[in-house]
Amino acid sequence: KKELLAEYDRWEKTYNGWRKKNADQAKQLEAAIDRKVDVDLLSKIPEFPKDAKLATRKAGSEALQPIAQAMPVLISGSADLHGSTLNYIKDGGDFTRETPSGRNIRFGIREHGMCAIMNGISYHGIFRASGATSLVFTDYCRASIRLAALSKLPNIYIFTHDSIGVGEDGPTHEPVETVSSVRVMPQIDVIRPADPEETAGAFVAAVHQTDGPTLIALTRQVVPILNDVDVRLRREGVGRGGYIAKKEKGKLDLIIMSCGSELQHALAAAKELGDGTRVVSMPCFERFNRQSDKYREEVLPKSCRKRVAIEAGVTEIWYQYVGLDGKVVGLHEFGLSAPGAEVMKERGIDAKHVVEAAKSL
Secondary structure, three states: OHHHHHHHHHHHHHHHHHHHHOHHHHHHHHHHHOOOOOOOHHHHOOOOOOOOEEEHHHHHHHHHHHHHHHOOOEEEEEOOOHHHHOOOOOOOOEOOOOOOOOOEEEOOOOHHHHHHHHHHHHHHOOOEEEEEEEHHHHHHHHHHHHHHHHHOOOOEEEEEOOOHHHOOOOHHHOOOOHHHHHHOOOOOEEEOOOOHHHHHHHHHHHHHOOOOOEEEEOOOOEEEOOOOOOHHHHHHHHHHOOEEEEOOOOOOOEEEEEOHHHHHHHHHHHHHHOOOEEEEEOOOHHHHHOOOHHHHHHHOOOOOOOEEEEOOOOOHHHHHHHOOOOEEEOOOOOOOOOOHHHHHHHOOOOHHHHHHHHHOO
C-alpha cells in the first residue's frame, strides 16, 4: 500500500508540474474528463440562408464544423460512408497508426465494429465519440447501441438516409420501422430534425447530452427551410423535444404533429384546415417526455383531442400523443424503388392525407 501511495504521489507531482506549464491544455483535459460542454455552442453555428436547399445530412455537416472547432475532444468517423454521411471533421485529419492525433476514424464496412469501438472510446472517458452510417444499418449496430444506452455513454450516432425518401436505393435501404425501434429503447435520445435550423439544434442537443447516447436521423433528400417558423424557436425547440411551430389564430380545434422531412406537410395542411389548427414539431420524443407537466400541457393541451400525426414510418409509437381519438398518417408496409418524392406520394405521406385524416375526426 505504501508503494502504491508513493507512486501516486509521484504521478500527482508530475501531473501538477505539467498542468502549470500547460494551463490551457490542462483546462481542456479536465473539462473533457468532467464532460463539460460550452453552453453557448448554438451561437457558434451560423444561421442558414433563407433560400437554403439542403438535405439535413448536409446541414449536419455544416453544423458539425464549428462544434468540432469548439470541442477539440470531439472525434468523428464513418463506416466507409464519409462521402454519403458527410460527417468528416474538416482539417481534423485521419486517425491512423502514423497520425494518432487524427479526429476522423475510417472504421471500414463494419457498422457493429464502429459502434463497439465508440463504446470503448466513451468508456475511456476523455474523448466524445461520434460515428455515422445509413440509418437502415442500425440493425447491425443494435447490440452496441443498446450497451451504450444501458451504460449511459454519451455517444453520438449520425445516421443518414432516414426514410423512404431514400428513393432509388429501394426498400432494402429505406428505414420504415427503424426510428421507432430505437425510440422504444430506454436511455437514448432519437432526434429527427425537420430542416437545417432544427438540425443545428439537434447537433448541439446531442453534444450537451452527457449521460446517454443520442441518435440523429438525417435525410438524404433536400428539405425546404421552414422560414415561417422563427429561427431561434426551431433551434432551441429541438432541445425541448417538441414545440409549437405554428400557433392557432382562433380557438384551438386541431393539433397536427410531425417531425423530420414530414413537418413541411403538417404546416401545409394547417393552412388548408383553418385558423383553429396548431402544428407541433416533435423532433425528439424522449426530450419532450422529460419536460415538465406544465410545458407538455402548454404544447399538447389535454382539452384538444382532435389530433393527427404524420411521419414516414410505422405509426404505433405516435398514439401516446394522438390518443385513441386521433389518427396517424404513416407507413404500414415497406417502401419502393423509385425517386424519393414518388415513393412518398405513393405511400400517402403528404399534406393531402393529413387533411383527409383531420376532416375524418
